[in-house]
Amino acid sequence: MQAKRSGCPIAAALDVVGDRWTLLLVRDIGLFGKHRNKDFQEGAEGIPSNILADRLRRLVADGLVSRRRYQEHPPRYEYHLTEAGAALLPIVRAMALWACEHVAGVHMPPLPAD
Amino acid sequence: MQAKRSGCPIAAALDVVGDRWTLLLVRDIGLFGKHRNKDFQEGAEGIPSNILADRLRRLVADGLVSRRRYQEHPPRYEYHLTEAGAALLPIVRAMALWACEHVAGVHMPPLPAD
Numbered sequence: 001m002q003a004k005r006s007g008c009p010i011a012a013a014l015d016v017v018g019d020r021w022t023l024l025l026v027r028d029i030g031l032f033g034k035h036r037n038k039d040f041q042e043g044a045e046g047i048p049s050n051i052l053a054d055r056l057r058r059l060v061a062d063g064l065v066s067r068r069r070y071q072e073h074p075p076r077y078e079y080h081l082t083e084a085g086a087a088l089l090p091i092v093r094a095m096a097l098w099a100c101e102h103v104a105g106v107h108m109p110p111l112p113a114d
Numbered sequence: 115m116q117a118k119r120s121g122c123p124i125a126a127a128l129d130v131v132g133d134r135w136t137l138l139l140v141r142d143i144g145l146f147g148k149h150r151n152k153d154f155q156e157g158a159e160g161i162p163s164n165i166l167a168d169r170l171r172r173l174v175a176d177g178l179v180s181r182r183r184y185q186e187h188p189p190r191y192e193y194h195l196t197e198a199g200a201a202l203l204p205i206v207r208a209m210a211l212w213a214c215e216h217v218a219g220v221h222m223p224p225l226p227a228d
Contacts, residue, residue: 044120
């Protein structure tokens with residue numbers, strides 16, 4: 001994590017998740033059951049591969065995501081939410097509801113079955 | 115607002131508030147009762163003036179903040195949350211609680227009296 005900007009916990013949260021992509025990966029893992037690089041790359045938003053690699057690295061470093069090797073040669077990893085990462089899911093859902101109510105043209109799509 | 119990345123309402127929310135500064139201005143206005151440029155500039159995070167001007171402009175364009183002129187020469191403005199902006203405050207509070215629980219060294223400071 002980068003240096004904290006202030007003692008404010010809101011700023012601290014935004015230092016971790018305050019960008020356009022990090023919470024989409026939390027969504028992919030926690031709501032859509034995606035766990036592997038190629039799954040993230042297939043998302044509708046088209047995350048650039050360099051941003052994907054950077055955000056996964058930061059999510060692991062910040063303790064929001066754990067990484068498990070599932071293949072040795074070449075090494076490949078699966079990503080799962082930690083307790084801290086899963087604790088963001090209510091915030092992610094609240095953002096979705098907020099956008100449905102307050103951003104023009106946005107509607108709740110059907111979620112994949114749990 | 116920039117073009118939507120996908121039909122996902124989470125992505126739509128992050129297209130509006132997915133950066134390190136926008137929700138800090140929502141905090142300043144909605145929780146700290148700050149309304150003027152100089153008040154925002156005095157915040158502990160030291161927002162750069164060009165970022166401040168850009169984020170205020172986008173908050174107004176996206177309908178989260180309304181702007182009122184309070185002085186004519188030179189023109190100066192006050193900023194207040196709209197209903198859509200105020201609807202973000204529960205999310206901002208949830209982020210603060212999340213950081214207090216899951217980010218090392220973060221604690222809830224006393225809020226200014228309402």
